[in-house]
Amino acid sequence: MTRSISILGATGSVGTSTLDLIERNRDAFAIEALTAHSDVAGLAAAARRTGARFAAIGDAQLGQALAEALAGTGIGTGAGEAALVDAAAREADWTMAAIVGCAGLKPVMAALTRGGTVALANKESLVSAGDVMTHAAKEHGATLLPVDSEHNAIFQCLDRTQVDRVARIILTASGGPFRTWSRSEMAAVTPERAVQHPNWSMGAKISIDSATMMNKGLELIEAHHLFPVGHDRIEILVHPQSVIHSMVEYVDGSTLAQLGTPDMRTPIAHALAWPARMAAPAERLDLAKIGSLSFEAPDLVRFPALALARAAVEAGGARPAILNAANEQAVAAFLGRRIAFLDIAAIVAKVLDCYDPPSPSSLDDVFAVDAQARRLATEMMEVKAA
Numbered sequence: 001m002t003r004s005i006s007i008l009g010a011t012g013s014v015g016t017s018t019l020d021l022i023e024r025n026r027d028a029f030a031i032e033a034l035t036a037h038s039d040v041a042g043l044a045a046a047a048r049r050t051g052a053r054f055a056a057i058g059d060a061q062l063g064q065a066l067a068e069a070l071a072g073t074g075i076g077t078g079a080g081e082a083a084l085v086d087a088a089a090r091e092a093d094w095t096m097a098a099i100v101g102c103a104g105l106k107p108v109m110a111a112l113t114r115g116g117t118v119a120l121a122n123k124e125s126l127v128s129a130g131d132v133m134t135h136a137a138k139e140h141g142a143t144l145l146p147v148d149s150e151h152n153a154i155f156q157c158l159d160r161t162q163v164d165r166v167a168r169i170i171l172t173a174s175g176g177p178f179r180t181w182s183r184s185e186m187a188a189v190t191p192e193r194a195v196q197h198p199n200w201s202m203g204a205k206i207s208i209d210s211a212t213m214m215n216k217g218l219e220l221i222e223a224h225h226l227f228p229v230g231h232d233r234i235e236i237l238v239h240p241q242s243v244i245h246s247m248v249e250y251v252d253g254s255t256l257a258q259l260g261t262p263d264m265r266t267p268i269a270h271a272l273a274w275p276a277r278m279a280a281p282a283e284r285l286d287l288a289k290i291g292s293l294s295f296e297a298p299d300l301v302r303f304p305a306l307a308l309a310r311a312a313v314e315a316g317g318a319r320p321a322i323l324n325a326a327n328e329q330a331v332a333a334f335l336g337r338r339i340a341f342l343d344i345a346a347i348v349a350k351v352l353d354c355y356d357p358p359s360p361s362s363l364d365d366v367f368a369v370d371a372q373a374r375r376l377a378t379e380m381m382e383v384k385a386a
């Protein structure tokens with residue numbers, strides 16, 4: 001049977017990996033909708049190749065360009081934030097949520113409200129609006145499938161009938177490009193250096209998050225919402241080879257792990273075919289060649305983002321949304337060369353220090369917290385630059 005698919009963020013790293021798998025299995029899938037932020041040419045080419053029914057560009061100024069690029073194809077087009085939501089709201093069996101940042105939240109909510117299956121890569125939306133999102137999924141009978149490699153690994157190892165028999169979830173982390181660096185060595189790194197991840201090829205924002213290790217902090221909060229074992233039972237373990245993607249330890253001492261080469265097409269394929277399995281072209285694991293796997297405890301002093309995220313998940317309420325919004329602003333400023341690498345976590349800490357609103361209970365509340373945290377982060381960065 002053909003599965004109808006929509007991809008939100010189709011031109012990004014996760015989006016193009018998803019398209020790659022689909023294009024290798026043309027008979028199994030039909031594309032309903034594709035979205036992108038500003039890459040009109042990339043979006044139009046993907047829509048033509050796959051015979052998508054609808055394509056939406058997030059930047060409202062680019063609507064005309066997209067319509068022209070797809071003229072005569074019969075593919076519907078739309079532009080602006082509302083068009084992204086329209087794309088997500090169209091009937092599809094399976095939706096890939098691969099927009100980066102909180103910009104993906106409204107489209108993800110539209111897909112969940114439809115009650116379909118949503119493969120979630122866009123961790124920032126779950127970090128910001130975890131309770132609102134998981135509640136909507138439950139209410140509308142939607143299924144959330146984790147695509148983040150660690151969470152996909154946990155999903156594969158977790159026996160859902162024995163959640164109360166889980167002793168620990170062990171979230172592995174590569175440690176990023178600066179795993180062995182001192183704070184003074186990190187002080188002067190450029191965006192070009194910081195995006196060079198040792199194991200994974202990814203978009204710029206998540207690559208910077210991996211370098212500060214905020215990525216693992218966001219993943220801790222993501223895991224807390226996806227796997228209800230209690231955040232105090234989710235531990236972070238540095239594993240530089242990125243072979244074990246995460247583990248679940250049960251009360252009897254059994255620890256189950258999922259292993260693979262660092263290629264997102266494996267967890268994406270797992271979610272695409274779920275509950276079945278499909279072939280994926282990722283390089284096979286050659287453990288004899290790798291020889292040995294190593295592990296170390298995370299260093300919360302050199303990577304303060306981890307401690308900030310742990311405190312945010314413990315406190316709950318608006319704290320994770322503030323952490324995420326301040327981090328998005330700070331990462332964008334670092335990529336734009338307006339602040340230094342170590343300023344990223346420092347700005348996040350400052351915003352968390354000076355802003356403590358009540359718990360958001362609706363999506364509007366989450367957006368209000370998100371907007372205020374961004375304003376505060378921007379103000380602090382302006383003061384710093386002045």
Ligand code: NAD
Pocket residue numbers: 008009010011012013014015035036037038039058084098099100101103104121122123124147148149200201202203204205206264
């Ligand atoms: P990317 O930057 O390569 O792609 C982002 C996609 O989102 C693009 O299609 C872009 O057009 C779209 N987009 C960006 N800003 C937008 C906006 N304001 N409005 C609408 N669309 C917008 O990012 P990526 O690396 O593919 O990551 C996507 C998400 O998946 C992130 O949340 C990331 O944390 C998560 N993730 C990525 C990887 C990976 O290997 N790349 C692994 C795990 C999780």
Ligand code: MG
Pocket residue numbers: 148149150219
């Ligand atoms: Mg991950």
